Amino acid sequence: MAKKARPGVEATQTKGFLKAHQWLILRRLSQFSILGLFLLGPLAGIWFVKGNLAYSETLGVLPLTDPHVLLQAVMAGVVPHPDALIGVAIVLAIYLVVGGRVYCSWVCPVNLITDLACCTRRVLDIRSSTQISRNTRYWMLGLTLVLPLVTGSIVWELVNPVSMMFRGIVFGLGMAWVILLGVFLFDVFVSKEGWCGRVCPVGAFYGLLGSKSLVRVVADDRDKCDDCMDCFEVCPEQQVIRPALKGADKGIGPVILSGSCTNCGRCIDVCAEDVFHFGTRFANEKPTAAKIEEKPFVDAA
């Protein structure tokens, strides 16, 4: 920290501020505009979309259902209404294309808190972190699905910070800020990237979805990497970068295939050498051909 400037400084110098922050800015725009759309109803009386992230209805016709919440309800013995099932199909289809954990980095409101926590850690130079396995979240996911089976009640939603924060903003927060403060403090003082990267079962669910999803970050210009470590510094799931970035010798392709990658695009931003681009999971198969095809895709996005 003392030795090295903040990650992304070099990229800002070489690429300009906008280019070095484009995905971050787009991501914040996405997070706030989704919240904004839901708030238009209660605040301005414009009912473009009703509900919250658990289930919503857009323009009175388009249902969107959170598959994780509905799965919990089904485990509790519910037969959902057809609208809810259509909503699940649409949501699954969307995330199978854009990347499962795009939910985490582009939609989830708790991401704002955990990103702030990450920033706080960097500013206060907090290094210590309790080792919590990154696999804990899959155990948590299992737990959230077993509890409804045992108790007949959607237990996880009693405390789920993700749904609680979004619902809180749209319908009224109550004491939910205590849980959100807890998440922030947990991430700052207990475990680095603790909530999103290790514990959250919602992220784990979308991560499983993401391991099969189409759009991926590709280190297609990995030969240009100058080992500045900026991408590792900003990445909330560092372990996903290494195989794609440094795996050329072992014959590993340049696509970040891990479902844990949130497609936040911050690595693309902070890389002064433009090693990373958005591409598809099939970019591994024909490295050279894919490289040529992907450039226009990135520009269009």
Add this chain to the structure above:
Amino acid sequence: MANSGKGKGKEVNRRQFMGNLLRTACGVGLMGMGLGMYSRQASSLPALAIRPPGALPEEEFLGACIRCGLCVRDCPYDILMLGQLGDEVVAGTPYFTARTGPCEMCEDIPCIPACPTNALDHDLTDINDSRMGLAVVVDQETCIAFLGLRCEVCFNVCPIRGEAITLNYQHNKRSGKHALFIPVVHSEACTGCGLCEKACILEAAAIKIFPAHLAKGELGKHYRIGWKEKEKAGKALVTPDIEHRYNLPEGVRYDLQGEGLIIESEDKGELPVSSNPLDTLNQGFGGE
């Protein structure tokens, strides 16, 4: 992890691996126990929070409601609210408070089709069949009908007027000459909408909506209500009482449960006995 080292290193890694696995499993397991117990505690609904029409029984409801709030949005009277963390109502689940905002009993029940999980039963199409709770006249000491005053506001605002709440006329013993107009709730018609509780003119309502399980008593299974059994069977199920025979003068009979003494003399002017009691008394002396 296991194949990164050789020999000794591998064993340590395996041990570490098992240790980590157990640590995670125990941590998550403990969390699950905590959550499970918290859910038990948190799932008791406070008496004055009423679920929307068509809501499943509370235990099933908590497994079915995904906390989306669409019923809240589709209620045209904005009476529904979502529980917030710190409220007594489970966070994210819909409820209304009868005293401040009762259910207006919309004919098309728009909150029900809004529900994506049947937590509000889509089979309920007639709002009069809904059972959100049950009105109870909880306080006979303050309800002014019991004090002898004419009120009948609850009776008059009731959307199922004359069926869910009726007025029972009773004698006012205090004044000795007036009637009491006592409101009586009938569970076979009351939907628990809460309009009566909202309308009650007292500072604190004397008629309140409670969840049915708090409001209703239950007869022992072995109880039989005689007159209902009689109606079902079409005849008395016990040996009828032997009719009592009164030794009365001719042309007079006695109706025990009706009019009392009935005099049926043929020519109405003359009684079988003289209206002058002295005649009867003197009979024994001069008659024969």
